[in-house]
Amino acid sequence: MVEKLDQIEEVKKLDPKDMYSAVYNLPEQIEKAAEVAYKAEIKNISDKIDKVLVLGMGGSAIGGDVLQSVLFKEAKFPVFVNRDYDLPNWVDERTLVFAVSYSGHTVETVNSAKLSYSRGASVVAVTSGGVLKEFAKEKNLTLVEIPGGMAPRAAIGYVTIPSFAILERLGLISPKRKDIEETVSYLKKKREEFKIEVPTEQNVAKKVAKMMFKHIPVIYAVEEKWKVAAYRWKCQINENSKYPAFYHFFPELNHNEIMAWEAVDDVIKPLTLIFLYTSLEGEMKIRVEFMQEKISARGVPIFLWQAEGNNPLTQFFSLTYLGDFATVYLAYLADKDPFSIGYINELKLRIGQALS
Ligand SMILES: O=P(O)(O)OC[C@H]1O[C@H](O)[C@H](O)[C@@H](O)[C@@H]1O
Incomplete structure (x- = not known):
């Protein structure tokens, strides 16, 4: 097929x-x-x-x-x-x-x-x-x-x-010019792997889109510093794919949200989980592996994505570029136009009319 x-x-x-x-x-x-x-x-x-x-x-x-x-x-x-x-x-x-x-x-x-x-x-x-x-x-x-x-x-x-x-x-x-150049060459290389001509079998962006399809994605950043990357994924899923999505970050989530994964099966079942990380060492490795073990035991699909690059600018774009492609592909799977923002425009219009 x-x-x-x-x-x-x-x-x-x-x-x-x-x-x-x-x-x-x-x-x-x-x-x-x-x-x-x-x-x-x-x-x-x-x-x-x-x-x-x-x-x-x-x-x-x-x-x-x-x-x-x-x-x-x-x-x-x-x-x-x-x-x-x-x-x-x-x-x-x-x-x-x-x-x-x-x-x-x-x-x-x-x-x-x-x-x-x-x-x-x-x-x-x-x-x-x-x-x-x-x-x-x-x-x-x-x-x-x-x-x-x-x-x-x-x-x-x-x-x-x-x-x-x-x-x-x-x-x-x-x-910052060198970091910008490194970012550009990383993205040029990766788009050849994520582009639409590459079939699903070999295309991680299409695979992630399939994993999110008919699920509610939860994106975890493995470091507070990278919560921006998880938030970018969430917003791209919302606006491009017209899907709900949620995000949080380590180690803070281990002090609150971790408990949500003890919810009953009906609540857990629609979720799918994506971890974004730069490296997994020491205490953080234990935290992530613990979460993976508990959550995969509940039958939730999990995907881990590691940053590349020798500087933080490239690392940010390497964490999020996959999401930019995957959310456009998720829109296609969900029969949505990735560009349109119906409710946002409707709300802006309503505010404009109320104030005029
Ligand atoms: O960047 P601006 O033009 O200020 O727009 C800010 C925001 O406005 C709208 O709500 C759009 O849907 C968002 O995607 C955008 O980021």
Whole structure:
């Protein structure tokens, strides 16, 4: 029997806006993001920065989480992410703020960017246009203008890479060009394994999609630092595949969520579990093996995915690129368009109408 995902022409009809190509072309997107960000004119940034705040929502905010995780072992300053209309009280003239909105129209981000500016913070806008671009121009702010026309979640390279490049150019972090190049070559290699032309038998992305199909995926990151990768998987499953999904991270989940796996069979049965890890050593190895033993005894399908790469940026993308492909394939299996976001648009419309 021919696998549904191997009937390429048929399943791609479910993807008229071509989310698949956006995923496939991520390496080129990262190259372009770096080109734009290393060239952007730096303006009006204080030389007394002592903390960094990333403003954004959804797919754009995840870029902030990536910055925080990747700089975990490096930055001498705190990196925070804010997903709100409002700002924490500590934002001041020593704060470097990245206002990231792919479209430039997201109200929460635009509002908190304006508030940051009024507090005297140094604001860098990362956007393809919209109100945020206008604001940056009006106030003569540093603007990293990224190409538009994609779904923000597919623009993960555009919304992630600029903050690294700007921090490097300000002398606040070490050079990142080599890490970016390593990431690009990793992704170029992996897409040849995950692409739609590779049949299910040899294609781990299609196999993971099949494992998630008609199940509820739970994604565990084996380190708090990598919860961003588990969250990215969850959001991609939600938005691309129109599926529920949940995530958590070690070691915290061993202090609470572990108990949920003692639930009755009817509750456990629909679940499927994915572990994302960089290495398994010492106490963490015991924790993960314990969970695997208990959960597989309940009949839950389990999949483990290990990061590759010699730097944290490549590690992040190596943990999530598989998920980007697998969630598009899950959409095809579920007969959903991976691009469409019906309820999100309906809600935005309702809020707009209520406020007009
Ligand atoms: O990046 P922005 O244009 O600000 O959009 C932020 C978010 O808006 C919407 O809700 C989209 O569905 C999300 O995928 C997106 O990430």
